[in-house]
């Protein structure tokens with residue numbers, strides 16, 4: 001026991017705004033070096049959710065007045081019934097899908113555009129990129145991925161559903177790099193560029209690629225800002241996987257992070273006792289669109 | 290100026306608007322429209338500053354017309370002399386433009402007006418025609434929550450209005466007007482903004498009229514407000530505000546701070 005370890009802060013849970021669904025578990029068609037949950041073709045630590053598991057969680061969240069839904073993984077488009085699930089959610093509210101884009105061919109892009117048009121609610125695709133050249137991106141996401149991602153972004157834009165590009169700050173966003181990103185997007189036919197820059201989370205493979213957390217990088221009682229509950233993913237959101245309910249998308253492989261079987265039992269305050277919580281607080285890590 | 294009735298008599302016609310964004314010309318036009326319609330109460334749901342020229346010009350207009358004003362997130366930041374508008378953009382271009390208008394507004398708002406903003410209430414509640422009418426800046430649970438049509442599902446709005454014990458909820462903060470009657474019969478109105486056009490290629494701005502003249506019913510109507518946008522553009526250029534802002538006034542399309550728009554609303558704009 002570390003008897004002198006100061007207590008971590010307790011975060012209240014004012015309401016459920018965001019439901020995250022790890023529809024394909026940790027199954028991914030890439031093995032990015034900075035992936036904070038070590039996803040890949042051989043990681044089944046969280047299995048694919050059945051469609052019933054997804055729709056049950058969605059229905060339960062609707063009962064609690066949830067506002068928005070997120071599909072994540074792994075790679076959500078590896079789910080065999082992904083388009084049915086997208087349609088199901090879009091009848092009930094707005095949906096964002098975090099994808100690496102690789103499985104979005106022209107036909108799929110068209111079908112997604114039709115699903116988006118048929119709903120009164122927004123469908124946002126978020127595609128990640130780690131640089132504006134293959135030389136920057138491919139060492140992290142895998143050889144040849146830059147071309148494939150840009151291809152997917154271009155197809156989505158052509159179909160009328162231009163994605164949001166999430167750029168993990170492995171390549172720092174500076175005044176100098178920004179115009180290059182803009183140029184890249186306009187070459188891909190994106191006239192309404194949407195960019196998000198995210199700091200790295202030092203877990204999973206990222207901990208080995210760069211560095212893990214230092215011992216003092218943890219939160220203690222009193223660290224939280226007054227309105228921080230509204231910007232942290234765990235403040236007004238919950239993550240559901242095939243294995244149960246977790247406070248956020250970041251901690252699904254963390255020891256003791258699992259909260260409950262059902263959403264109803266997880267809408268409670270939590271202690272921010274994990275070192276990843278330090279990134280959320282100190283570096284403004286944000287998961288939402 | 291409108292004839293404002295004493296506090297006790299229930300109003301019959303109300304005009305509600307938000308998002309002034311320093312646009313004193315559209316504010317004057319909105320107040321004139323309210324008077325023409327015989328409004329006996331006028332409400333402003335907040336965000337007096339940002340974007341437009343000469344922030345101090347809107348305050349005497351609001352005060353002289355007896356507008357019942359609410360504090361928006363921008364008013365909270367300016368009133369409390371905070372370092373930034375806390376808009377939380379992650380797109381560097383959006384951040385750049387948000388910084389310009391915030392620094393400009395903060396530097397040119399008088400101390401007296403800052404104090405006035407700081408003291409504003411953050412919500413209103415009335416019982417009109419037997420129904421609970423609630424006004425908030427963003428949403429009833431958070432000043433800076435965006436209620437966009439495409440990200441506000443019916444079940445979520447029902448939940449929000451039930452919690453707030455509201456039959457009718459009026460909000461602003463997004464800049465794009467919409468309204469919806471929910472399955473329960475409760476109604477949500479986002480009044481839009483009078484400070485800049487609604488990103489639809491039209492140059493007018495929007496306010497809302499609430500009509501209480503039919504007993505036990507509340508009707509509403511969106512009011513398109515035209516004003517001298519060319520004069521505003523000239524004034525913005527005199528003040529050396531970014532040409533990107535001027536373009537919005539002259540074309541009706543948003544050019545900056547687009548990051549907050551959900552996919553559907555974004556697709557309707559030009560940029």
Ligand code: SF4
Pocket residue numbers: 028029030031032034035036037038039040073074075099100
């Ligand atoms: S970062 Fe995303 S795309 Fe890459 S391995 Fe992890 S889940 Fe897959």
Ligand code: SF4
Pocket residue numbers: 232233234235247248249250251272274276277278280281
């Ligand atoms: S990692 Fe971040 S989102 Fe997850 S519980 Fe910790 S602070 Fe909350």
Ligand SMILES: [Fe+2]
Pocket residue numbers: 336361362363426433461462463
């Ligand atoms: Fe606002």
